[in-house]
Amino acid sequence: MESTILKSRNFNASFGTNHVVKNVNIDIPRNHIIAVMGPSGCGKTTYLRCINRMHELIPGATSNGEMKLNDEDVYQMHPIFVRLKIGMVFQRPNPFPNLSIYDNVIAGYKLNGIKLPKGERDGIVERSLTKVALWKEVKDSLNKKGSFLSGGQQQRLCIARTVAMEPEMILFDEPTSALDPISTSTVEELFHELKANYTLVIVTHNMQQAARVSDKTAFFYMGELVEYDETKIMFTNPKDNRTQNYITGRFS
Numbered sequence: 001m002e003s004t005i006l007k008s009r010n011f012n013a014s015f016g017t018n019h020v021v022k023n024v025n026i027d028i029p030r031n032h033i034i035a036v037m038g039p040s041g042c043g044k045t046t047y048l049r050c051i052n053r054m055h056e057l058i059p060g061a062t063s064n065g066e067m068k069l070n071d072e073d074v075y076q077m078h079p080i081f082v083r084l085k086i087g088m089v090f091q092r093p094n095p096f097p098n099l100s101i102y103d104n105v106i107a108g109y110k111l112n113g114i115k116l117p118k119g120e121r122d123g124i125v126e127r128s129l130t131k132v133a134l135w136k137e138v139k140d141s142l143n144k145k146g147s148f149l150s151g152g153q154q155q156r157l158c159i160a161r162t163v164a165m166e167p168e169m170i171l172f173d174e175p176t177s178a179l180d181p182i183s184t185s186t187v188e189e190l191f192h193e194l195k196a197n198y199t200l201v202i203v204t205h206n207m208q209q210a211a212r213v214s215d216k217t218a219f220f221y222m223g224e225l226v227e228y229d230e231t232k233i234m235f236t237n238p239k240d241n242r243t244q245n246y247i248t249g250r251f252s
C-alpha cells in the first residue's frame with residue numbers, strides 16, 4: 001500500500017512581509033517522483049527549501065504550519081538531521097572544486113564531523129557512484145578534482161554526494177536546467193533508478209520533463225498549490241483553469 005513520507009498542512013512561508021507560500025497542503029507518497037511546476041516567482045523553490053529547513057537560513061525568512069516526515073514534525077527536529085534525511089541538489093552542479101571526486105562523495109560525512117574507517121568510506125564511495133551510474137566512468141580517476149568532470153558528470157557527482165548520506169528524500173531544484181540534452185536524459189534516467197530507494201521532489205520549468213519523469217505533479221500559482229494529482233491527469237485532464245492555461249502555454 002502507498003504510504004506517505006511527507007505531509008504539509010496549512011504551510012506558509014514569507015520573506016519579511018512578502019507572503020510567498022500560502023497554506024500548502026500536500027501528501028507525498030514514498031518512492032514516488034513528484035514534479036513541482038509553475039510560473040516564475042510562484043514559490044516553488046521557497047516551498048522546496050521549507051521541506052528541509054533551508055528557508056530559515058535566509059535572514060528575515062519565516063514559516064509556519066505543519067511539515068511532517070514520517071509523522072515526525074520536521075520543525076521539532078535538529079535542522080542538520082533534517083538535511084541529512086532530506087538531501088538537496090541544486091540547479092548548477094556544485095562539487096567542491098578543490099576536493100577530489102572521492103572526497104566530494106564523502107564530503108557530507110566530513111562536514112558533519114563523522115569519521116569512518118577507510119574500508120567503509122571506500123564502500124560508500126563505490127556504492128554512491130554506482131547508484132548514479134558514474135562509477136565506471138570515474139573509478140580510475142577518483143583522486144582527480146571533481147571540477148574536471150563534464151557538467152552532467154558533475155551533477156551526478158552532486159547526486160552521489162547526497163545519496164552517500166543515505167537520505168530518505170532528495171529535493172532537486174531545476175537539476176537539469178544547466179545541462180545539455182544528453183546529460184539531461186542521463187540524469188532523467190537516473191531519477192527512475194533512484195526512485196527504488198528514495199522519494200524525489202523535482203522543481204522543474206520543463207513541462208516535458210515533468211511529464212516524462214514524474215508520478216505526480218504539483219502546480220503552484222502565486223504561492224498557492226492550485227492542483228496536485230497524477231501526472232497523467234494533470235497533463236490530460238486538469239481540473240483547474242489555471243493549470244489548464246499553464247500547460248497549454250497561455251502563460252509561463
Ligand SMILES: Nc1ncnc2c1ncn2[C@@H]1O[C@H](COP(=O)(O)OP(=O)(O)OP(=O)(O)O)[C@@H](O)[C@H]1O
Pocket residue numbers: 015018020038039040041042043044045046047058
Ligand atoms: N532570498 C530572497 N529574499 C527575498 N525574497 C525572495 C528571496 N528568494 C525568493 N524571494 C521571493 O519569493 C517569491 C517566490 O520565489 P521562488 O524563488 O520561491 O519562486 P520560484 O517559483 O521558485 O521561481 P523561479 O521559477 O523563477 O525560480 C518571489 O517573489 C521572490 O522574489
